[in-house]
Amino acid sequence: MNTHDALLAIYTFYDDFTADFPVACRSGCNTCCTTNVMATSLEMDYMVKWARPFTDPGISDRILSCLKGSVYRPSSTINQSASRCLAGREPVYEHSMHGLGACPLLNRDGLCSVYPYRPFACRAMSSESSCQEAGSALMQSFLVTVNLAIYQIIEHVDKEGEYGNMLDFLIARMKTSGNEETSRYILRNQELPGFIIPPDELPRFKSFMRRFIRVPVGDLKLGDYLPQSPRIIS
Numbered sequence: 001m002n003t004h005d006a007l008l009a010i011y012t013f014y015d016d017f018t019a020d021f022p023v024a025c026r027s028g029c030n031t032c033c034t035t036n037v038m039a040t041s042l043e044m045d046y047m048v049k050w051a052r053p054f055t056d057p058g059i060s061d062r063i064l065s066c067l068k069g070s071v072y073r074p075s076s077t078i079n080q081s082a083s084r085c086l087a088g089r090e091p092v093y094e095h096s097m098h099g100l101g102a103c104p105l106l107n108r109d110g111l112c113s114v115y116p117y118r119p120f121a122c123r124a125m126s127s128e129s130s131c132q133e134a135g136s137a138l139m140q141s142f143l144v145t146v147n148l149a150i151y152q153i154i155e156h157v158d159k160e161g162e163y164g165n166m167l168d169f170l171i172a173r174m175k176t177s178g179n180e181e182t183s184r185y186i187l188r189n190q191e192l193p194g195f196i197i198p199p200d201e202l203p204r205f206k207s208f209m210r211r212f213i214r215v216p217v218g219d220l221k222l223g224d225y226l227p228q229s230p231r232i233i234s
């Protein structure tokens, strides 16, 4: 199975799916480009391979500088949280605070330097109205549901891999000192335990998944990358 091809198929399907949703985000709007972006190792390998962020001579210093401040580090992966929820357990306590810095992958013009290869967390951030004016993003409930499901699916596709803050992954891939500390913040991915879907969104979500699993990936389909008949709890 080619997980990079599967990831690209997921990104492409998601872009097509969200094309009909109203979005106020425009080129140069980078409010959500912070130091708190989470990703899987699969997404980071894909980005580093194709976007080659380390060819920018200033990138190392910018990442190291961000990591000197506070950045968010999750206490559990998305599937670990879903698994606890499905078992009726409390979520893991999140003790990490969100940092205030800008993403070091923004270029001097305020644009994403790795845009075609950015992780899903960046793709999933959108707003129906200007979040600079409103102070927060506005998103339809069903899009939030789909986003969570895609996070879970990407983690499952990368189930042998890892999850954490994008900056910790980047620094671990840089051939420089200063990256010894960050590996302790990286979590092991977990298989998909099932989806938790609001009852009123269940028919629409099932329809979404029927389309999703049929997306071709070489000789396979995206459904081949998922567990057989994943649980859907409402």
Ligand code: SF4
Pocket: 030, 032, 033, 034, 037, 103, 104, 105, 106, 111, 112, 113, 114, 115, 118, 119, 122
């Ligand atoms: S990777 Fe690109 S889209 Fe994502 S936060 Fe950084 S600059 Fe923004």
